[in-house]
Amino acid sequence: MPTPTNTAEFFEELNGGAFASQIGHALSEVAAGVVDHGKAGKVVITLDFSQIGESAQVKIKHKLAFKAPTKRGDRSENTSLDTPMHVNAGGKLSLFPEKHDQLFTREEAPVHPRS
Template sequence: MSVATDTAAFLEELNGGAFASQIGHALSEVAAGVVDYGKAGKVVITLDFSQIGESSQVKIKHKLDYKVPTKRGTRSENTSLDTPMHVGTGGNITLFAEKHDQLFSREQAPITPRT
């Protein structure tokens, strides 16, 4: 069963929240340029996933590329960084591993407590 990743939380976790802030800045810059100059602008967000070893972690390369219309052309900027994340039950992507319940109760623990 697939569990949908919380998109807003996911974006806030990339690069400690800096990536979400960069997206917001790019959106505002492009929108302002489009309105000011009547030309099209573009924001491209690319997410590349690769597994880290044989773990249930992935390295997510997040890239932001945008073009802002200007009076005589366009101005562009891009940034790219990586963030390691955990893949939990059903593919849910989070910064921290899922918390699992204790396997044994205190009475079932294989080590007897000292008296």
């Protein structure tokens, strides 16, 4: 069974936190326009995944588009960037790979201590 990705951490890691900030801005712009002008608005977040080579990494193309109502129509904006991420055990996404156990024990270490 897949390990769930921490959604808040995931969005904070996209584009170094800038994407999460852009989402917050879009949500506020649209909500304010809806309340101020009594018309519907829209926020769309699109995430496209593609594998990087044959690695356990994916490139995530994150797109944000919104339409905020105005007095005489609407105002729209969109942005799109990419962030590479590691796919760890169970599918958990992170900027960094999970730490793995020590490859060798002290007895198996390829470099022996001087005596």
